[in-house]
Amino acid sequence: MTGRSEFLPYARQLIEDDDIAAVSAVLRGDWLTTGPAVPRFEAALAARTKAPFAVACANGTAALHLAALALGLGPGDAVVVPTVTFLATANAARFVGAEVVFADVDPDSGLLTAATLAEALARNNGREIRAVFPVHLNGQSCDMAEIAALARRAGCKIVEDACHALGTAYGGRGDDAALVGECRHAELAAFSFHAVKAIAMGEGGAVTARDPALAERVARFRSHGMVREGDRIENASLARAADGSANPWYYEMPEIGYNYRATDIQCALGLSQLAKLDRFAAARRDLVAAYDAALAPLAPLVRPIARRADCAPVWHLYAVLIDFERAGADRATVMRRLAERGIGTQVHYIPVHKQPYYRRRYGDLALPGADRYYARCLSLPFFAAMTQDDARRVAAALAAALGRDRQEAA
Numbered sequence: 001m002t003g004r005s006e007f008l009p010y011a012r013q014l015i016e017d018d019d020i021a022a023v024s025a026v027l028r029g030d031w032l033t034t035g036p037a038v039p040r041f042e043a044a045l046a047a048r049t050k051a052p053f054a055v056a057c058a059n060g061t062a063a064l065h066l067a068a069l070a071l072g073l074g075p076g077d078a079v080v081v082p083t084v085t086f087l088a089t090a091n092a093a094r095f096v097g098a099e100v101v102f103a104d105v106d107p108d109s110g111l112l113t114a115a116t117l118a119e120a121l122a123r124n125n126g127r128e129i130r131a132v133f134p135v136h137l138n139g140q141s142c143d144m145a146e147i148a149a150l151a152r153r154a155g156c157k158i159v160e161d162a163c164h165a166l167g168t169a170y171g172g173r174g175d176d177a178a179l180v181g182e183c184r185h186a187e188l189a190a191f192s193f194h195a196v197k198a199i200a201m202g203e204g205g206a207v208t209a210r211d212p213a214l215a216e217r218v219a220r221f222r223s224h225g226m227v228r229e230g231d232r233i234e235n236a237s238l239a240r241a242a243d244g245s246a247n248p249w250y251y252e253m254p255e256i257g258y259n260y261r262a263t264d265i266q267c268a269l270g271l272s273q274l275a276k277l278d279r280f281a282a283a284r285r286d287l288v289a290a291y292d293a294a295l296a297p298l299a300p301l302v303r304p305i306a307r308r309a310d311c312a313p314v315w316h317l318y319a320v321l322i323d324f325e326r327a328g329a330d331r332a333t334v335m336r337r338l339a340e341r342g343i344g345t346q347v348h349y350i351p352v353h354k355q356p357y358y359r360r361r362y363g364d365l366a367l368p369g370a371d372r373y374y375a376r377c378l379s380l381p382f383f384a385a386m387t388q389d390d391a392r393r394v395a396a397a398l399a400a401a402l403g404r405d406r407q408e409a410a
């Protein structure tokens with residue numbers, strides 16, 4: 001738990017003794033990588049997301065790249081990516097040589113919507129748009145049913161960037177609800193278990209899938225594209241001994257892949273953390289309620305991001321929208337004032353189309369929803385070990401940083 005004087009970062013992991021014990025057991029065991037912890041973590045993740053298949057990998061960026069590879073995206077193809085996301089979502093398309101069509105987002109939630117997707121699909125500049133990568137920003141899911149209906153009509157495959165949204169449910173209640181990662185409306189979903197995510201593996205990621213062939217491709221590209229047996233083997237005479245038995249050392253590489261494997265060390269930590277996801281999620285939900293209440297007096301200057309009605313998020317970040325102009329203080333000043341009070345904040349994200357690499361490639365794009373979201377967003381400290389008192393302390397410090405503390409007390 002955090003004390004009053006302790007610095008509150010915008011996010012951090014919660015590692016407990018049993019997590020350390022789980023990792024220590026691996027370090028004392030026979031396998032540091034490609035051992036039994038990997039399939040155990042994959043099975044637990046598949047069960048938790050209700051996905052038939054889960055493939056663990058090195059990080060969320062690798063997960064997105066593997067998804068793009070597994071779908072066979074490449075040069076000549078284009079992928080719609082919402083511009084309010086981390087660089088990795090767009091970069092995964094570029095890694096395979098596909099072009100990115102940046103979509104606008106809802107100005108108040110930062111999410112891709114059916115309307116912003118439709119606009120992006122109409123702006124394809126003659127390239128064939130073959131996929132859409134919706135991003136479940138902050139832990140909140142996009143409206144996947146609407147997005148998928150539109151994407152399917154346009155002949156697109158779907159990869160959910162679920163890096164923020166492990167455990168998030170949407171589109172109904174109880175058993176009717178879909179879980180992010182079960183791929184009800186997507187071919188594949190990509191997760192990150194980076195240290196600041198809802199569960200931490202240090203670095204870590206996974207791809208979930210429904211289709212066994214796609215899951216097999218993800219797993220193959222994760223390890224250099226190698227196959228060892230079965231009907232993918234092309235050089236049967238090299239693969240088999242004279243008596244027809246398989247040569248035990250033999251492998252082939254029908255398509256090129258990468259080393260994107262997750263280690264047993266990572267997966268042991270992931271397994272231990274995954275078992276706590278419900279507890280971490282409840283702590284995050286309680287913090288959201290505490291923040292909402294504590295920040296309410298600052299409205300309309302400060303508002304939480306817009307919440308989607310049919311979504312039950314496992315929140316990754318607590319982002320607010322601040323009218324800096326009206327406050328008479330710019331974002332850097334507010335962040336500095338908060339840092340002086342021991343409070344870390346962050347901006348998620350600079351719209352990716354503004355990056356020099358993408359501006360050189362696609363020119364200046366007008367995406368006004370993203371501009372509005374970016375101009376106002378600020379992520380406040382948010383992690384499972386925070387207390388509700390911490391959230392109230394942040395809210396009071398934000399009021400002071402915006403020059404509204406006296407007004408609030410009045």
Ligand SMILES: Cc1ncc(COP(=O)(O)O)c(C=O)c1O
Binds near residue numbers: 060061089191203
């Ligand atoms: C939305 C989103 N996509 C992709 C990634 C990439 O994940 P990783 O950092 O595990 O490579 C992140 C991680 O920060 C992310 O937030």
